[in-house]
Amino acid sequence: MCLDRHGLVIKFRVAHYWPMSVAKNLADIQRRIAAACDRAQRPVTSVVLQAVSKGQPVEAIVEAAAQGQLVFGESKVQEAKAKIPLCAGSLQWHMIGHLQSNKCRDAVQLFSMIQSVDSLSLAGEINRRCEQISKTMPILLEVNVAGESSKFGYAPTRLLDELEALNDLPRLEIHGLMTIAPYVTAAEKVRPYFRQLRELKSRCEDRLGAPLSHLSMGMSGDFEVAIEEGSTIVRIGTSLFGARPTMKQ
Numbered sequence: 317m318c319l320d321r322h323g324l325v326i327k328f329r330v331a332h333y334w335p336m337s338v339a340k341n342l343a344d345i346q347r348r349i350a351a352a353c354d355r356a357q358r359p360v361t362s363v364v365l366q367a368v369s370k371g372q373p374v375e376a377i378v379e380a381a382a383q384g385q386l387v388f389g390e391s392k393v394q395e396a397k398a399k400i401p402l403c404a405g406s407l408q409w410h411m412i413g414h415l416q417s418n419k420c421r422d423a424v425q426l427f428s429m430i431q432s433v434d435s436l437s438l439a440g441e442i443n444r445r446c447e448q449i450s451k452t453m454p455i456l457l458e459v460n461v462a463g464e465s466s467k468f469g470y471a472p473t474r475l476l477d478e479l480e481a482l483n484d485l486p487r488l489e490i491h492g493l494m495t496i497a498p499y500v501t502a503a504e505k506v507r508p509y510f511r512q513l514r515e516l517k518s519r520c521e522d523r524l525g526a527p528l529s530h531l532s533m534g535m536s537g538d539f540e541v542a543i544e545e546g547s548t549i550v551r552i553g554t555s556l557f558g559a560r561p562t563m564k565q
């Protein structure tokens with residue numbers, strides 16, 4: 317446990333953190349997003365930049381928010397629960413990490429979107445917790461496009477099998493799909509996975525008979541390729557905030 321000079325417990329310490337660079341990094345990323353949109357002949361307003369603040373101190377979030385950044389992504393419920401109340405302003409928080417059933421009760425209170433729904437049983441539990449607080453939750457369905465054993469997410473066929481049952485959950489609104497591409501050194505190599513996610517979204521739209529607005533794909537290393545392939549939400553951590561400090565208590 318770490319105490320500050322007043323004896324209060326600090327859970328998420330500021331470590332090696334330079335606020336100046338967040339403003340500069342954000343401007344750089346926005347410029348690169350605009351250039352990618354240009355290449356893809358898409359309006360720049362069609363892409364939401366989500367700042368992935370997992371592992372980052374509240375100070376970094378506040379700095380990004382001061383630059384006008386509104387949407388943030390966290391991957392752990394406990395961490396989000398500690399940090400969100402310390403961040404002023406009307407920021408939006410999305411859950412992007414693997415969610416366990418026993419964390420759904422907190423998650424539905426904390427987040428305005430859950431991007432990491434990867435099973436019908438999890439969706440059912442989110443639905444049940446939303447029902448208890450009369451909330452409707454926008455969700456994305458996470459897909460493991462490359463079939464990596466190290467990653468969570470639906471296999472495409474299972475997603476199509478469960479789609480109608482997911483859509484029947486009254487407190488959930490399916491807004492689209494999310495994926496984490498395999499880690500590669502050359503971003504171009506992940507283009508086929510982004511394309512597959514886009515194609516899967518069309519198949520889901522056919523089944524549902526309704527359009528889905530979001531494809532959440534692209535991170536620090538590959539967001540430009542993702543935009544060229546139709547991403548509407550890019551989730552960027554490292555390029556914005558720098559390397560994640562370790563979060564030892």
Ligand SMILES: *Cc1c(COP(=O)(O)O)cnc(C)c1O
Binds near residue numbers: 413535554
């Ligand atoms: C950590 C994380 C990101 C951000 O990754 P960076 O490479 O730091 O930009 C995006 N999406 C998810 C689901 C993550 O867990």
